[in-house]
Amino acid sequence: MPSSLRLARLRAVFAGTALTVGAVLALAPTADAVTVRPSAQQADSTQQADSTQQSSSQQSSGMTARQRFAARADRVLHVASNQKGDPYRYGAAGPDSFDCSGLVYYTFRKALGRTLPRVANDQKRAAKRIWHRRNLRPGDLVFEVDGGGYAYHVGIYAGHGYFWHAPHSGTVVKREHLYPSHWRFGRIIKSS
16 A cells, blocks of 8 residues: 555544554644654554455455356346246246246346346347357256247256246246256356
8 A cells, every 4th residue: 555545544633632653642733633653563554454455355356257157147046046936927027926038037137137138039149159068057048949949938057957947827936957858058147
């Protein structure tokens, strides 16, 4: 920390009172400001506190891309899991009922502040395609598609072959194993 900032922190105005800092004693007149210089021991402790703050901020900003992705995916999955048991309703986007794309729309908006298109096929187009299932990460989107590639269902991959989705009328939001179907995969979460 520059010494001018350190000195600015240590300036004090005390009208007619005695100020003791370390081994320095200063008597301030009623209208004047007194600059108090810290003792060597206090200067060292101030520098140590500043370096501790810098290293902790470097640790949080020093996350790897994979760690940033995982933290965002955790927020997404937390929001999705909180909707467990909410009823399916065609065209609904929360907070108390959902259709499949409405669940994805609501979850990403609430977890990351990211507004996605409202329809499954448009969400597929907005996502970066993942070509192989083995490259899926929790938080990615899974799209059930017809023979022409049109996405008619979407969910949020939860890891280990499971995904969160709002299946169809008469059901509720739930975590379910990826069943046999034609799947396409996409990524919305960015690690940068």
